[in-house]
């Protein structure tokens with residue numbers, strides 16, 4: 350029975366992942382999410398249902414459009430697989446509890462934010478504002494439903510997390526603006542950090558910001574140095590915030606134990 354439910358969680362994750370692909374592809378191109386139906390971006394042929402099965406169709410079609418044989422990006426099956434594995438991982442930690450739904454939703458929204466920020470350096474309000482409310486809902490349910498995940502323990506921790514996350518990023522933006530008269534990050538990052546703070550609770554906000562800043566610097570600095578735009582290069586900080594929040598969600602407890610062992614004398 351549990352195995353069957355776990356399989357359902359994986360399958361639903363793959364189907365939702367398929368929808369995430371639609372949003373990730375169409376949002377930056379200002380296309381409708383619901384219309385027209387899925388089509389090959391190259392030859393515009395509608396994709397029939399049996400060629401639109403998450404993960405499997407990509408393998409059956411050997412990564413090519415059935416009609417025009419143009420290669421299909423591996424991003425599609427990879428996002429479907431990643432979302433499916435995330436849903437399975439959440440299910441293993443929550444079981445068939447109501448909390449599975451908002452946690453799974455937040456992970457999918459984070460995946461969409463990461464890819465849209467990567468492509469057009471925008472974090473859409475239509476995702477991060479509802480995300481803040483889903484985060485508050487997770488706090489209200491109480492994060493102890495999944496002891497292995499780092500989640501806000503109650504509604505007060507969620508509210509404090511949203512405010513602290515937003516306040517720290519807003520302070521960085523304002524400081525940067527005062528010094529350089531330019532916006533370093535966008536207000537989208539502030540709203541996304543409010544969402545993450547609401548989901549994980551205020552206690553995890555410093556860890557997410559630290560992890561995002563370190564990985565962001567490691568990856569973006571060499572690019573900025575090599576690029577002609579130099580440090581004016583737009584760095585999609587939301588990508589790093591999203592990745593850091595997923596790491597803390599799943600591995601926060603382990604990382605915190607390492608931290609204690611490494612830096613606290615005992």
Ligand SMILES: [Zn+2]
Nearest residue numbers: 389392414417
């Ligand atoms: Zn085609």
